Amino acid sequence: MSATTTSAEDKKFTSKELVTDQEVRWCPGCGDYSILKQVQTVVPDLGIPREDIVFISGIGCSSRFPYYMETYGMHSIHGRAAAIVSGLKCVRPELSIWMVSGDGDSLSIGGNHFIHLLRRNFDINLLLFNNEIYGLTKGQYSPTSLEGKVTKSTPMGSIDHPFNPIALALGANGTFVARSMDRDPVHLKEMLKRSHGHKGTSFLEIYQNCNVFNDGAFEIFTDKGTKKSETIIIEQDKPLIFGHNADKGIKLEGFKPVIVDLNVNDNSANDLWIHDEKDLTKAGILSRFFDRPEDGQDHMPRPFGVFYSVDRSCYEDGLKAQIESAKSQKKADLDSILKGRETWVIG
Amino acid sequence: MAANQKVLDRVIIKFAGDSGDGMQLTGTQFTNTAAMLGNDLSTFPDFPAEIRAPQGTIPGVSGYQLHFGSVNIFTPGDECDVLVAMNAAALKANLRHLRKGGTIIANSDGFDPKNLRLAAYADGINPITDGSLENFRLITIDVTKMTRAALTESGMGIKEIDRAKNMFVLGFLYWMYNRELNYTENFLNEKFGKKPDVLEANLKVLKAGYNFGETSETIADRYIVNPAPMATGTYRNIMGNQATALGLIAASQKCGLDLFLGSYPITPATDILHDLAKYKHFGVTTYQAEDEIAAICSVIGAAFGGKLAVTTSSGPGIALKGEAMGLGMMLELPMIIINVQRGGPSTGLPTKTEQSDLFQAMYGRNGEAPIPVICATSPADCFAAVYESCRIAIEFMTPVIFLSDGYIANGSEPWRYPQAADLKEFKGNFITEVPEGGFLPYKRDEKLSRPWAIPGVKGLEHRIGGLEKAHETGNISYDPENHEFMVRMREAKVNKIADYIPLQTLDNGAEKGKILVLGWGSTHGAIKAAVKEAREKGIDVSHAQIRHLNPFPKNLGEILYNFDTILIPEMNTGQLCSIIRDKFMVPAIGLNKIKGMPFSTTEIFAKIEELAKK
Numbered sequence: 001m002s003a004t005t006t007s008a009e010d011k012k013f014t015s016k017e018l019v020t021d022q023e024v025r026w027c028p029g030c031g032d033y034s035i036l037k038q039v040q041t042v043v044p045d046l047g048i049p050r051e052d053i054v055f056i057s058g059i060g061c062s063s064r065f066p067y068y069m070e071t072y073g074m075h076s077i078h079g080r081a082a083a084i085v086s087g088l089k090c091v092r093p094e095l096s097i098w099m100v101s102g103d104g105d106s107l108s109i110g111g112n113h114f115i116h117l118l119r120r121n122f123d124i125n126l127l128l129f130n131n132e133i134y135g136l137t138k139g140q141y142s143p144t145s146l147e148g149k150v151t152k153s154t155p156m157g158s159i160d161h162p163f164n165p166i167a168l169a170l171g172a173n174g175t176f177v178a179r180s181m182d183r184d185p186v187h188l189k190e191m192l193k194r195s196h197g198h199k200g201t202s203f204l205e206i207y208q209n210c211n212v213f214n215d216g217a218f219e220i221f222t223d224k225g226t227k228k229s230e231t232i233i234i235e236q237d238k239p240l241i242f243g244h245n246a247d248k249g250i251k252l253e254g255f256k257p258v259i260v261d262l263n264v265n266d267n268s269a270n271d272l273w274i275h276d277e278k279d280l281t282k283a284g285i286l287s288r289f290f291d292r293p294e295d296g297q298d299h300m301p302r303p304f305g306v307f308y309s310v311d312r313s314c315y316e317d318g319l320k321a322q323i324e325s326a327k328s329q330k331k332a333d334l335d336s337i338l339k340g341r342e343t344w345v346i347g
Numbered sequence: 348m349a350a351n352q353k354v355l356d357r358v359i360i361k362f363a364g365d366s367g368d369g370m371q372l373t374g375t376q377f378t379n380t381a382a383m384l385g386n387d388l389s390t391f392p393d394f395p396a397e398i399r400a401p402q403g404t405i406p407g408v409s410g411y412q413l414h415f416g417s418v419n420i421f422t423p424g425d426e427c428d429v430l431v432a433m434n435a436a437a438l439k440a441n442l443r444h445l446r447k448g449g450t451i452i453a454n455s456d457g458f459d460p461k462n463l464r465l466a467a468y469a470d471g472i473n474p475i476t477d478g479s480l481e482n483f484r485l486i487t488i489d490v491t492k493m494t495r496a497a498l499t500e501s502g503m504g505i506k507e508i509d510r511a512k513n514m515f516v517l518g519f520l521y522w523m524y525n526r527e528l529n530y531t532e533n534f535l536n537e538k539f540g541k542k543p544d545v546l547e548a549n550l551k552v553l554k555a556g557y558n559f560g561e562t563s564e565t566i567a568d569r570y571i572v573n574p575a576p577m578a579t580g581t582y583r584n585i586m587g588n589q590a591t592a593l594g595l596i597a598a599s600q601k602c603g604l605d606l607f608l609g610s611y612p613i614t615p616a617t618d619i620l621h622d623l624a625k626y627k628h629f630g631v632t633t634y635q636a637e638d639e640i641a642a643i644c645s646v647i648g649a650a651f652g653g654k655l656a657v658t659t660s661s662g663p664g665i666a667l668k669g670e671a672m673g674l675g676m677m678l679e680l681p682m683i684i685i686n687v688q689r690g691g692p693s694t695g696l697p698t699k700t701e702q703s704d705l706f707q708a709m710y711g712r713n714g715e716a717p718i719p720v721i722c723a724t725s726p727a728d729c730f731a732a733v734y735e736s737c738r739i740a741i742e743f744m745t746p747v748i749f750l751s752d753g754y755i756a757n758g759s760e761p762w763r764y765p766q767a768a769d770l771k772e773f774k775g776n777f778i779t780e781v782p783e784g785g786f787l788p789y790k791r792d793e794k795l796s797r798p799w800a801i802p803g804v805k806g807l808e809h810r811i812g813g814l815e816k817a818h819e820t821g822n823i824s825y826d827p828e829n830h831e832f833m834v835r836m837r838e839a840k841v842n843k844i845a846d847y848i849p850l851q852t853l854d855n856g857a858e859k860g861k862i863l864v865l866g867w868g869s870t871h872g873a874i875k876a877a878v879k880e881a882r883e884k885g886i887d888v889s890h891a892q893i894r895h896l897n898p899f900p901k902n903l904g905e906i907l908y909n910f911d912t913i914l915i916p917e918m919n920t921g922q923l924c925s926i927i928r929d930k931f932m933v934p935a936i937g938l939n940k941i942k943g944m945p946f947s948t949t950e951i952f953a954k955i956e957e958l959a960k961k
Contacts, residue, residue, distance in 0.1 A: 020810070022822065022823070049805070050805075050808060051802065051803055051804055051805045051806070051807070051808055052802065052803055053802075054802050056648075059813075066810050066812070067810050067812070067823065069810075070808055071808050072802040072808050072809065072810075073808075073809070073810035073811070074651060074678070074810065074811055074812060075810065075811075075812030075813065075814065076644070076647070076674060076812065076813060077644075077670055077671060077674050077813055080640060080641070080644040080671065082641075083636065083637075083640065083641035083642075083644030083645050083648070084644045084645070084647050084648040084651075085648060086634070086636075086641070086644075086645050086648060087607065087609055087634065087644065087645030087646060087647065087648025087649040087652070087656070088648035088649065088651055088652045088802075089648070090607065090632055090634055090645065090648075090649060091605065091607050091632065091648075091649045091652040091653075091654045092652040092653075092801075092802065092803070094803075095652075095802050095803065112637055112638060112641070113637065113640075113641055113644075116636075116637040116641070319632060319634075322627055323627045323628075323630060323631075323632065325627075326627035326628040327627070327628050327630070329628065330628040331628070332600075332628050332629040332630070334596070334597060334600050334629075334767040335766060335767045337593060337596065337626070337629075338593060338597070338764045338765065338766075338767060339581075339583065339764060340583045340585070340764070342379065342382075342383065342530075342583060342584070343581050343582060343583045343764075344382060344383050344384075344385060344581070344582055344583075345580070345581050345582075346385055346574070346577045346578070346579050346580060346581075346582060347578075347579025347580070
């Protein structure tokens with residue numbers, strides 16, 4: 001989303017005024033609470049009048065989100081929020097539209113709409129809460145669940161290969177692709193602001209813990225003991241450094257990423273991979289940092305931050321331009337089109 | 348020898364040829380010329396599902412039937428008087444539709460051994476030379492040869508030359524029926540203005556065909572079909588899908604809301620998308636979505652945003668839209684869902700017509716999900732019917748299903764088009780400020796309609812969704828009493844529409860009597876012609892055609908109870924018949940045709956006659 005400029009009078013509302021009178025009904029301890037709080041914290045600072053904000057969701061735990069936001073909102077049907085926001089953005093490009101979805105909603109039943117939304121690049125923000133499980137239906141594996149995952153529908157372990165949402169979004173020609181997590185409020189707030197700031201479809205994958213059906217799915221990325229070695233925060237123009245003492249770096253040997261130990265004298269931060277959000281090739285390589293420690297050698301930390309961000313024309317702008325051009329070339333004369341090209345008179 | 352001039356009151360011509368032979372264009376040209384001369388008319392194109400089915404074969408035959416006359420014409424006609432057969436397959440596929448004694452104009456080049464083989468005639472059999480067509484008047488012309496001869500000096504290649512042969516046939520028919528060439532000449536000038544070679548070739552062949560009639564003594568008679576006694580006014584010719592597109596634009600202008608079409612291509616509805624895409628200067632947005640579901644969901648988004656939102660499809664696509672239509676109903680947002688019905692089930696007969704989606708329209712959603720249903724009775728009537736659909740959607744904040752079908756979508760007829768100023772305005776139930784006592788998104792007015800609060804209005808921020816909602820507040824509610832209340836409320840709201848639609852009228856006949864023929868949709872013309880004929884023969888029969896299928900007009904029951912027998916002809920196994928029996932407990936009788944073809948007047952007349960004898 002791009003920033004909307006309005007007078008200071010209009011944008012005065014507080015986080016508290018974004019809270020609705022509806023009781024929040026997520027399970028106690030759900031990661032969704034944190035995401036809701038960060039969204040309610042960030043949105044008042046964006047300079048958008050509250051009445052110009054719309055939250056639209058599909059079906060799933062995450063999709064209850066609009067009920068808890070005192071803005072315009074719609075809780076729609078499973079997988080289809082992307083299609084609904086597309087239609088709304090076509091006709092009301094001035095609105096700030098936020099789509100809230102989950103891994104089942106956007107990557108399974110709504111997979112088709114998801115890729116087409118990214119391709120068309122409508123200027124909206126897509127928050128995908130990925131908990132690697134179906135929560136609302138009480139615990140079946142999702143399209144992001146790991147192979148071997150034992151759930152109610154996979155008692156012998158899942159034999160489905162999971163999606164890599166970041167790689168999928170890049171493959172669908174997304175213009176803004178980022179990842180954050182529920183348990184890092186500071187980073188999440190920063191990513192929400194970046195999503196809003198991007199003109200085009202901003203895809204933000206948020207790792208979200210389902211403490212009831214998939215507790216700890218992302219623990220290695222959030223637990224103090226492992227977080228620094230298993231994650232890497234990627235920032236524009238900064239070298240890829242991670243590790244407990246910021247002592248590990250990643251450099252590229254051709255297209256192959258290699259981890260180097262910065263404690264070894266020969267290795268200098270100057271030789272490391274410098275993150276560039278505009279580089280699709282590098283974003284592609286980063287998106288493939290998707291393995292787990294147990295996968296063995298060449299194991300990479302999981303990146304968080306903006307993988308890719310470029311400008312490309314938005315569908316609604318092209319649409320508006322065509323309509324304006326048509327209007328400037330031809331007069332809208334209803335009588336003339338009712339009449340058509342050829343007529344004849346009787347009597 | 349000058350040909351004799353004979354006056355005819357009506358003629359049915361079937362143009363048939365390979366799908367590459369340009370028969371649709373030939374038929375359309377003859378039609379428009381007839382319209383300009385003031386004939387009443389009705390047309391029905393009949394083309395294969397494949398874009399280019401194997402050349403010369405029966406599946407590759409494309410046809411165009413035109414019924415024109417100096418009398419009122421209600422249908423494209425049953426058996427044809429003239430069959431133009433550009434090849435053997437075209438003859439084989441259509442001969443059974445030609446009346447005994449009818450005329451065959453055969454292109455002899457299309458009956459060479461290869462074409463005969465492709466049309467699966469037995470070895471050595473050629474129908475145009477073996478005398479098997481002696482019950483018909485056979486006119487054999489080597490169109491290919493004549494066309495080539497006319498263009499020997501054009502410098503064009505054989506392939507290009509042969510493409511003009513439909514113009515030869517058209518020219519010949521123009522001569523036969525005393526038509527001027529100027530309409531088609533103007534058309535060709537416009538179409539090929541930038542390609543002078545092609546233009547000249549087509550004009551030359553058209554004239555060659557006309558002159559061939561004049562000089563060849565092929566037939567002894569020429570025919571005159573005088574103008575028809577039509578209501579005075581200015582007319583144009585229109586196809587159903589065109590009329591639907593225009594009706595939507597007119598409605599958009601008259602309710603002051605930009606039109607949004609979210610659609611996915613599907614036969615036979617796609618032409619509405621094509622047409623609307625040309626009207627961007629009217630503020631029309633056409634959005635070709637990634638699938639049928641996305642199409643209707645984009646419509647839900649556009650309706651939430653405050654626009655006149657429409658989706659167009661056919662049966663299989665409507666099946667995919669079912670869940671979203673339920674959401675639209677639950678949200679109580681206005682939208683129009685257009686189903687140009689085709690032969691089903693499943694992929695069925697994409698290019699053929701049927702009325703078999705009535706149950707789908709009435710009941711095809713999960714839960715209690717009533718949606719108003721409106722249908723069109725003829726190509727031109729699509730305009731008024733879709734306009735009415737928009738009015739009801741906007742005034743009642745509800746999805747509305749508009750039913751057309753392949754027959755009227757692609758068929759055409761003269762239309763005494765309205766003046767923009769005569770179209771009645773209507774407006775949305777918009778709310779623009781917080782009312783006293785606070786805003787309630789589901790507070791209903793006297794129509795049981797709710798306010799349309801669109802994003803951007805300060806103070807009206809609210810959430811809507813597919814979960815059951817509490818009365819007035821719209822908040823999620825699982826309360827058992829509330830659920831039953833809301834289900835009945837949504838039903839009452841749709842039923843309430845009956846107070847705001849016209850009463851059912853009779854198309855023909857007395858208000859009380861022996862037989863009522865009750866139709867819906869595109870059966871109108873065939874029923875009208877059959878009832879007219881039956882009444883002329885003294886049979887006590889009346890005709891009513893339903894436009895509002897849900898809710899029915901308030902007086903429909905009263906009308907039904909005034910007749911001993913109710914006959915319902917439908918291009919399905921009896922869907923309206925079931926609904927009528929269910930709602931009014933009358934012993935309605937079905938006349939059902941499921942052949943992918945519209946009813947003929949004869950079929951309906953025969954049934955009326957049979958019932959009259961009982």
